[in-house]
Amino acid sequence: MGKIEVKKLEDTELELIIHDEDHTIGNLIVKLAEDKPGVTYVAYRIEHPLIPRLIVTLMTDGSVKALDVLKETLREIRDLSRQFREEFIRAFSEYEGKKA
Amino acid sequence: MLGEVTGLKIKILEYDDRSIRFLVENIPLALLNAIRRLTISDVPSMAIDYVYFIENSSPLYDEIVAHRLGLIPLTSDRALEKYGPPEECRDNEERPDCYARLYLEAEASDGTKVVYSGDLVSDDEDVQPVYKNIPIVVLGPGQKISFEARARLGRGREHAKWSPVSAATHKYVPQIIVNSEKCYGESCAKCVNVCPKNVLKIKDGRLVVEDELSCSLCRQCEKVCPTDAILVSWKPNSYIMYVESTGVLRPERIVLEASRILEEKAEQLLSELEK
Amino acid sequence: MSAGRVLYKCGRCGRVFDLFQLQVLAPRIRCPYCGYRVIYKVRSPVVKKVKAI
Numbered sequence: 001m002g003k004i005e006v007k008k009l010e011d012t013e014l015e016l017i018i019h020d021e022d023h024t025i026g027n028l029i030v031k032l033a034e035d036k037p038g039v040t041y042v043a044y045r046i047e048h049p050l051i052p053r054l055i056v057t058l059m060t061d062g063s064v065k066a067l068d069v070l071k072e073t074l075r076e077i078r079d080l081s082r083q084f085r086e087e088f089i090r091a092f093s094e095y096e097g098k099k100a
Numbered sequence: 101m102l103g104e105v106t107g108l109k110i111k112i113l114e115y116d117d118r119s120i121r122f123l124v125e126n127i128p129l130a131l132l133n134a135i136r137r138l139t140i141s142d143v144p145s146m147a148i149d150y151v152y153f154i155e156n157s158s159p160l161y162d163e164i165v166a167h168r169l170g171l172i173p174l175t176s177d178r179a180l181e182k183y184g185p186p187e188e189c190r191d192n193e194e195r196p197d198c199y200a201r202l203y204l205e206a207e208a209s210d211g212t213k214v215v216y217s218g219d220l221v222s223d224d225e226d227v228q229p230v231y232k233n234i235p236i237v238v239l240g241p242g243q244k245i246s247f248e249a250r251a252r253l254g255r256g257r258e259h260a261k262w263s264p265v266s267a268a269t270h271k272y273v274p275q276i277i278v279n280s281e282k283c284y285g286e287s288c289a290k291c292v293n294v295c296p297k298n299v300l301k302i303k304d305g306r307l308v309v310e311d312e313l314s315c316s317l318c319r320q321c322e323k324v325c326p327t328d329a330i331l332v333s334w335k336p337n338s339y340i341m342y343v344e345s346t347g348v349l350r351p352e353r354i355v356l357e358a359s360r361i362l363e364e365k366a367e368q369l370l371s372e373l374e375k
Numbered sequence: 376m377s378a379g380r381v382l383y384k385c386g387r388c389g390r391v392f393d394l395f396q397l398q399v400l401a402p403r404i405r406c407p408y409c410g411y412r413v414i415y416k417v418r419s420p421v422v423k424k425v426k427a428i
Contacts, residue, residue, distance in 0.1 A: 002365060004372045018369065024137040025365060031130035071373060078366035080108075080131055084124075085359040087110045091122065092352055095112035153423040162425050170427030249427070259428055 007055070014066040018054040022046060026054045033073045038064035113313070119344040120351040123273065126337055131362075136268045136341065138358035141257040144186060145264040145348040146176040146200065146227050148249045150193075155246040158215075158237045168236055169249055170261045172217050174200075176348045178226035179253060180357070186254045186262075199250040200227040206246075208239035215239060220249070227251060230347035264354050267344040272334035274315035276300075282329035283307050291321035291330055313340065379420060386413035 008015040018025070026044035033042045041059040058066045107126040114121040124132060151166040158165065182197065183189065189198035202220045206213065218232025237245060256263030276299065286305040296318060301310045307330075319332050345351045380393045385406035396407050397414070405412055 002368050002372060004369070004375075021365075024134050024141070025369075028128075028130045028134045032128060067373070071370060074366045074370045074373070077131070078363050078370070080106075080128070081135075081359050081363035081366065083106065083108055084110075084127065084131070084135065085356060085363070087108050088122075088352075088355060088359065091110040091112050095115060148427045151425045151427055153425060155418065157418070162423055166425040166427040261427075 009067065011060075011065050012062055013057075013059045014070065015055065015057045016070075018056065020052050021054045022052065026056065028077060029056060029070070029073055032076055033058060033069060036064075036069055036073070038062075039069055113340070115351070118347060118351065119267075119342065120355065121340065121342045124270075124339050124341055127339070129339065132270055132339055132341060134362055135355070135358045136270055136343075138361050139265050139268045139343055139354050140263050142255050142361050143264050143349070143354050143357045144176070144180060144253045144255050145262050146174040146179045146183070146251050146253055147259075147261045148172065148174070148202065148251045149199075149254065150250045152248045152250075153246075154248070155244050157243045158239055158245045159243075160237050165237055165245070165247075166249075170259070172220075172234055172236075173230040173346045173348045174251055175226065175228050175230055176253070176264070177350060177353065179224075180349075182224075182226065183253050186252070186258065189252050190254075193250065199252050200224045202227075202249045202251060204236075204245065204247055204249070206239060207244040208241055210241050212241070213239045215245065264345055264349045265343055266346050267342065270339050270341040272317065273338040273340055274299075274312055274317055275333045275335050276309045276312055276315060276321075277331045277333065278307050278309065279329045279331075280306065282327040283325075284327065284329075288326065290324040290326070294320045294324050296320070381419075382417040384415045384417050385409060385411050386415060387411035391417060 002021055003019040005017040007017055023046070026046070030042050030044050033039055038060045039058065040061050041057065044054060044056045046054055058070055060066045060069060109125045111123045112120065113123055148169045151169055153162045156162050156165065183200070184195060184198050189195065192198045200222060202222045204215070204220050206215045206219060215236045216232060217229040217234035217236060220229055222228050239245065254262035285307055286302050289302055291307070292300045292302060297311070297314045297316055299309060299311050299315045300321060301308050315332065317332055317334065321330050322332055343351050343355055345354055382391055382393055383397055384391050385408065388406060388409040388411065390406065390408045392407055397404070399407050404414060406414060
């Protein structure tokens with residue numbers, strides 16, 4: 001699950017192949033990365049629906065390293081998921097509390 | 101807590117044994133959708149995967165009965181902790197914490213007998229059919245069926261029988277604005293009649309939005325209004341998510357597991373990148 | 376292969392017999408006990424493993 005192959009890795013451009021992932025992660029990475037400062041291009045594609053292979057391409061203008069942007073995006077996903085979970089738990093206990 | 105910084109807010113709207121509906125604000129839509137997709141494909145649950153037939157003189161082939169057994173929802177709340185993950189347990193019948201066993205032996209002595217999901221006998225009290233009244237097969241006089249079924253944890257992405265949800269949706273939060281100066285009220289009421297969700301009502305001769313959150317944003321009311329008095333819009337950055345369980349897991353547990361899995365995926369990809 | 380003896384069952388008298396006994400009345404297919412002509416093949420005693428998919 002999620003093994004990564006590097007197709008291209010330069011300071012301003014990176015292209016990775018992530019195995020066993022799909023639009024769930026791909027779209028999320030792109031949507032969060034596209035508005036980050038320094039990013040000029042970010043996209044994902046799945047070349048065939050029967051083959052679980054996700055390709056992510058990210059290009060920057062030089063003010064940041066492409067790999068760093070991706071790492072920052074993944075950290076954001078991790079932190080937001082955790083936040084969602086904590087807030088959901090809080091909201092749920094609040095709801096249960098009111099029921100009583 | 102980070103939530104105070106980003107403004108992420110959740111409020112539970114409806115909740116029962118099988119479903120949960122909640123409002124989420126200030127979250128990237130792609131993140132909410134990722135969680136929704138994970139509830140379908142990645143949250144694990146228990147389901148029968150192998151069936152060992154000893155006898156089957158029923159009208160259905162072994163494979164058909166096995167297929168039906170696979171689709172029976174099994175309670176999985178405790179099983180998520182008790183049994184090994186699908187990646188390690190698939191086809192691993194030696195490992196004791198991989199498979200739960202369910203037995204069934206039935207015979208129709210005279211007359212017809214229906215075999216139900218409730219007739220399954222599990223050797224784990226935490227893994228039981230969620231519903232007892234699912235017909236498995238009908239036996240005619242003299243017909244007999246006898247098997248041992250093995251259930252394991254799996255994910256929806258491997259087979260739909262392992263998906264813990266029957267529905268997982270999110271939508272915008274509707275905002276309906278009525279311009280009372282332009283609206284004819286009781287004398288027109290065209291919008292009230294055309295609304296498929298019965299959101300609009302006439303009260304005291306005036307148009308009233310009664311059940312705004314049930315609006316499906318179809319805009320039929322806008323279309324039939326002769327004066328453009330009604331406008332259908334949505335609150336920005338606000339979503340309503342609905343998750344309906346098949347009964348294998350509690351609905352709130354499904355959402356929690358999905359968000360946990362997303363966190364794990366991000367963490368796993370990050371560590372893969374440190375190479 | 377590993378199925379042991381192949382068994383058959385008469386449709387009328389219900390008696391069970393094997394291939395050897397069946398061939399007593401070869402080439403005709405008949406129950407060697409009551410002569411009935413409908414014979415069922417008994418399910419192999421091997422436990423069958425089926426994937427529930």
